[in-house]
Amino acid sequence: MLGWSAFSRLASAPAGDLSYVGEAGTLQPTLVSPEDTDETPTMLKTKVQSAEAILRWATACLADHRVGRAQLERWLLGFQRHFLGGEGRRLELLTSGGGTRSINLAFEAVLASRAAEPPSELRVLTGNPHLAVERAARRFGFQLTRLDVDGSLCPRRLAEAIRDPAVVAVYAQSLSYTDGTCDDLVRILEIVEIENCRRVQAVPAREAERVPLIHLINDSCLAFCALVHNDGTPESVRRGGRRGGLRVLDMCGASGPGFGDSAPPQLTPLLVTLDAHKHLGTDKGVSSVIGTPGTLERLRGRRKVGAQPSKGVLIRALADMYLVGVEGYRALYGQLAERLERAATDLASAGLTIVNAHNRPKGSTVLACEDPDAVMTKKLKKRGHAFAHLFHLHPSGRPEGEGRSQLGWSLSFTPYSLREVAPGRTALDVFLNDLAEVCEHRRGSRRPWLVRLLSAPDSLLSVLLCGGVPEPCIFTWLWTPGWGRWVSTTIMRRLYGQILDAGVIASSRRADSLATLARLISLVFIVAFLLFFLLALLLGRLHLSLEAAAQPHALVLALPALGAFLFSSSSRRASRSPAPVPPAR
Amino acid sequence: MMVAFLDGGGSVPDIPLLDAVVKQLFEMPTQKMLKSNGLPVVWPEALKTGGFSLNGVSTQELRDFFTSLLAASRGTEPIIESGNKYGVSDAFHHINGVLLMQECKASPRFQMLLQADKVRAEEFLEAVLFNADLRNRNPLHPSFIDSVVIGNLLNFPAHIFGFPFASYATDGNESLSLCLYSYREQAAATRGAPIVVLYVKEQERSTAESLIVAQVRAVAARLNMSLVEVEAEESWDAHSRVAVVMAAFSGTALASAASRAFERGMPMHVHVSDTEWRHLFTTHTTPVHCELHSGVRSLTIEHGLLSSGYSLYRDLKTRDEHFDVGHQWQTAYMSFNEGDVPRPRHTQIRVLAAVQLLSLTLSPSPCHVPCRCVQGALGRQRLCSSTFATSCLVGQPSAAWHLPPPAI
Numbered sequence: 001m002l003g004w005s006a007f008s009r010l011a012s013a014p015a016g017d018l019s020y021v022g023e024a025g026t027l028q029p030t031l032v033s034p035e036d037t038d039e040t041p042t043m044l045k046t047k048v049q050s051a052e053a054i055l056r057w058a059t060a061c062l063a064d065h066r067v068g069r070a071q072l073e074r075w076l077l078g079f080q081r082h083f084l085g086g087e088g089r090r091l092e093l094l095t096s097g098g099g100t101r102s103i104n105l106a107f108e109a110v111l112a113s114r115a116a117e118p119p120s121e122l123r124v125l126t127g128n129p130h131l132a133v134e135r136a137a138r139r140f141g142f143q144l145t146r147l148d149v150d151g152s153l154c155p156r157r158l159a160e161a162i163r164d165p166a167v168v169a170v171y172a173q174s175l176s177y178t179d180g181t182c183d184d185l186v187r188i189l190e191i192v193e194i195e196n197c198r199r200v201q202a203v204p205a206r207e208a209e210r211v212p213l214i215h216l217i218n219d220s221c222l223a224f225c226a227l228v229h230n231d232g233t234p235e236s237v238r239r240g241g242r243r244g245g246l247r248v249l250d251m252c253g254a255s256g257p258g259f260g261d262s263a264p265p266q267l268t269p270l271l272v273t274l275d276a277h278k279h280l281g282t283d284k285g286v287s288s289v290i291g292t293p294g295t296l297e298r299l300r301g302r303r304k305v306g307a308q309p310s311k312g313v314l315i316r317a318l319a320d321m322y323l324v325g326v327e328g329y330r331a332l333y334g335q336l337a338e339r340l341e342r343a344a345t346d347l348a349s350a351g352l353t354i355v356n357a358h359n360r361p362k363g364s365t366v367l368a369c370e371d372p373d374a375v376m377t378k379k380l381k382k383r384g385h386a387f388a389h390l391f392h393l394h395p396s397g398r399p400e401g402e403g404r405s406q407l408g409w410s411l412s413f414t415p416y417s418l419r420e421v422a423p424g425r426t427a428l429d430v431f432l433n434d435l436a437e438v439c440e441h442r443r444g445s446r447r448p449w450l451v452r453l454l455s456a457p458d459s460l461l462s463v464l465l466c467g468g469v470p471e472p473c474i475f476t477w478l479w480t481p482g483w484g485r486w487v488s489t490t491i492m493r494r495l496y497g498q499i500l501d502a503g504v505i506a507s508s509r510r511a512d513s514l515a516t517l518a519r520l521i522s523l524v525f526i527v528a529f530l531l532f533f534l535l536a537l538l539l540g541r542l543h544l545s546l547e548a549a550a551q552p553h554a555l556v557l558a559l560p561a562l563g564a565f566l567f568s569s570s571s572r573r574a575s576r577s578p579a580p581v582p583p584a585r
Numbered sequence: 586m587m588v589a590f591l592d593g594g595g596s597v598p599d600i601p602l603l604d605a606v607v608k609q610l611f612e613m614p615t616q617k618m619l620k621s622n623g624l625p626v627v628w629p630e631a632l633k634t635g636g637f638s639l640n641g642v643s644t645q646e647l648r649d650f651f652t653s654l655l656a657a658s659r660g661t662e663p664i665i666e667s668g669n670k671y672g673v674s675d676a677f678h679h680i681n682g683v684l685l686m687q688e689c690k691a692s693p694r695f696q697m698l699l700q701a702d703k704v705r706a707e708e709f710l711e712a713v714l715f716n717a718d719l720r721n722r723n724p725l726h727p728s729f730i731d732s733v734v735i736g737n738l739l740n741f742p743a744h745i746f747g748f749p750f751a752s753y754a755t756d757g758n759e760s761l762s763l764c765l766y767s768y769r770e771q772a773a774a775t776r777g778a779p780i781v782v783l784y785v786k787e788q789e790r791s792t793a794e795s796l797i798v799a800q801v802r803a804v805a806a807r808l809n810m811s812l813v814e815v816e817a818e819e820s821w822d823a824h825s826r827v828a829v830v831m832a833a834f835s836g837t838a839l840a841s842a843a844s845r846a847f848e849r850g851m852p853m854h855v856h857v858s859d860t861e862w863r864h865l866f867t868t869h870t871t872p873v874h875c876e877l878h879s880g881v882r883s884l885t886i887e888h889g890l891l892s893s894g895y896s897l898y899r900d901l902k903t904r905d906e907h908f909d910v911g912h913q914w915q916t917a918y919m920s921f922n923e924g925d926v927p928r929p930r931h932t933q934i935r936v937l938a939a940v941q942l943l944s945l946t947l948s949p950s951p952c953h954v955p956c957r958c959v960q961g962a963l964g965r966q967r968l969c970s971s972t973f974a975t976s977c978l979v980g981q982p983s984a985a986w987h988l989p990p991p992a993i
Contacts, residue, residue: 051680284723312684503738
């Protein structure tokens with residue numbers, strides 16, 4: 001907008017490849033010592049500050065060159081530890097631009113511990129994790145084994161699989177993106193610790209330090225609300241059982257309180273990820289991975305792939321967090337969790353099947369429901385709600401029973417859902433009301449007999465005949481190699497590709513390729529038809545050709561072709577101007 | 586022979602009709618997600634008429650554009666959706682807007698502008714940074730606004746280099762990593778275990794090239810690929826497990842390497858350093874574009890002048906390959922780059938970058954002016970010795986952490 005000359009000036013500002021030179025281009029984990037128990041800046045310690053006071057502090061930080069990455073990251077962790085645990089522990093920290101990147105860093109740290117072995121010979125065990133784990137496996141080349149039962153990592157299966165010497169890490173989550181369940185972290189940590197002890201004891205004492213230990217990677221990126229409610233205190237353990245403690249950093253180490261009957265684990269290296277831009281609400285691009293001593297330190301000096309949050313981004317994140325304060329977050333998420341608990345009860349009483357309800361922890365912000373033939377999704381979509389589609393919910397087969405399905409919908413709720421959209425009514429209220437109406441309408445209805453006759457439940461045909469949304473059905477094909485996977489993958493890619501390819505400026509791209517093709521085809525038909533006449537004329541057989549033209553089949557060819565040509569010409573005119581069309585001013 | 590720059594703004598080329606038709610057919614099921622509500626968008630006059638504006642657009646034009654864009658997207662946002670907006674506190678918008686503005690105005694790039702441009706830039710920033718609907722967007726929840734902004738922003742590098750497809754990442758290394766990963770996957774399907782990135786060296790190695798090579802080596806190693814350097818005239822026969830060929834953008838080896846790669850059916854990739862990218866603008870006071878050998882299948886641009894890394898592709902396949910889709914998950918999810926949110930210089934920055942760029946070089950029609958070669962080469966890479974390295978109008982790159990602060 002400033003013009004080319006201004007842009008040239010911007011380009012002449014000092015810069016170059018220096019961003020990749022020295023420490024700036026490499027990963028530099030921040031070390032947090034046990035003495036750094038409270039890392040809150042002094043001025044913000046005393047009481048809740050006004051927005052103006054926080055702005056003054058942030059402005060001073062921006063201008064103060066002594067405030068560097070390490071300091072800001074310590075402050076960040078200092079705040080997050082109120083919810084994440086690990087206070088008074090020696091920790092290492094790296095910030096990244098997002099949860100997937102933090103997960104990548106965690107895996108890189110794990111693989112670095114076995115750098116001498118090819119990644120393809122190393123194995124990671126997990127339950128039903130975020131796509132990030134599958135992506136990391138593809139990129140870094142390690143083996144990934146899923147041991148999930150009802151959406152969670154099964155401790156029994158884990159105990160069997162973990163004895164494989166190739167196992168290098170266990171990936172467990174505090175809150176699943178799919179269905180809002182959590183893994184049994186206490187039991188999982190116990191199993192990993194037992195195996196690590198076994199590995200250490202299997203070698204002579206002098207080699208114990210070199211024994212490759214199994215890391216526990218705990219994905220808490222989305223779990224902020226669950227962390228608030230499951231802090232491992234006797235009260236939360238009494239309420240939530242083993243799932244009452246999700247703060248893994250509090251569970252192990254000499255000073256950790258531990259959970260269950262066993263002594264606190266001592267050996268297992270831990271890596272925990274948490275996003276500040278999710279439920280902490282900061283601007284996008286602030287995620288962190290926190291490790292116990294010696295984990296992230298292995299990455300020191302490695303080239304960065306993916307930028308880290310800049311100084312400005314971290315200061316803004318801190319300013320936001322300090323504005324709300326620890327108690328503010330507790331109150332906000334207490335309110336959200338309470339509201340969602342009531343919503344879950346309402347859903348269950350309305351006859352909906354909540355996906356893996358028995359594995360949901362208190363404070364789970366993800367609510368997922370089964371939706372036979374994806375009909376409910378369609379109806380709610382029409383009322384202005386948007387879902388994440390769920391599919392292939394029961395890999396071992398659809399359970400029998402009313403309302404059970406392989407398809408479903410999922411919503412990750414945020415405090416934004418508590419905003420008022422009408423006097424006295426929050427967005428969540430509106431949603432629940434719409435849901436109740438849809439459920440009421442659905443109550444007692446069965447699949448039409450013709451649909452039952454023609455198609456299996458949750459099949460594409462059934463979904464289409466019942467008026468559901470086809471997407472979850474199409475995405476089910478992702479699970480099986482073949483053309484179905486190719487089709488669903490391509491549709492997914494084209495959706496996101498459209499965002500990247502939507503530019504109309506300086507573009508010679510055709511606005512509408514289908515119209516162009518239609519125009520071309522119709523032109524060919526018209527030309528062929530005219531040639532036929534000309535040829536007939538030239539050959540002096542006009543009489544015969546007119547007879548031929550009068551035949552129905554010739555008209556059938558010519559008229560649609562002409563119509564298509566006219567239509568495509570008009571649609572071309574409409575699509576010529578940059579979409580959306582600038583009005584005459 | 587080095588890269589030649591041609592007068593005129595260039596254009597994002599089209600792809601063969603049948604390919605475009607197939608692409609469009611697969612876009613149809615999801616097309617409506619990116620549709621406006623039917624209201625028109627008021628494009629700045631300079632863009633509408635198609636001319637390249639040396640002086641850019643006025644603040645009012647910019648405001649009209651965004652106001653109409655927001656109006657055109659209103660009513661398409663859901664009441665309840667999964668994630669996306671967290672809404673912890675409305676006060677965040679003001680605090681973050683003020684801080685972003687301070688950061689922008691303190692950046693060395695802002696300081697380089699003429700006084701009149703500074704005033705205009707500040708007004709532009711104000712229009713975006715203090716608007717809660719424009720600042721801090723998440724394009725992974727596809728919407729009309731994001732597609733208009735990001736799509737047109739990506740047309741900027743794409744039209745200079747003449748590539749039909751583009752993408753972005755948080756930095757140049759990430760963009761490079763995505764491309765190398767794509768080539769590794771493509772080659773794995775056809776040639777067994779391809780783990781080599783073949784880098785064709787310049788006859789005389791500069792410090793800048795050494796830096797780039799070290800960078801590529803590290804990125805490749807992370808993907809279990811190794812970098813093998815060869816002389817320009819050296820035979821490639823000894824290297825059978827080549828996934829992709831690379832050469833320096835401003836070097837003399839590029840054209841011949843691209844030609845050889847093309848003949849052998851090997852893809853070629855070029856990584857443009859920030860120095861090279863900046864040099865393009867500092868040495869050309871009017872818009873230029875360049876035509877690279879068709880053997881160059883993709884190109885990445887290091888972050889620095891632009892706030893993110895960018896990647897350009899000749900074909901969809903290479904870009905598609907790094908659009909990861911889960912095969913064993915129960916919900917559909919995807920991101921353009923190596924993460925879930927497009928990070929520090931996320932959408933608000935992209936909005937700004939687009940704001941900067943839209944009227945700079947983007948003309949709705951291809952350049953019809955007969956092209957002439959105005960410069961034979963970018964010349965030898967220039968290593969900047971400045972103490973405070975690159976900084977952008979919004980957000981500071983990592984280098985700033987370890988270097989003395991700017992004089993404010």
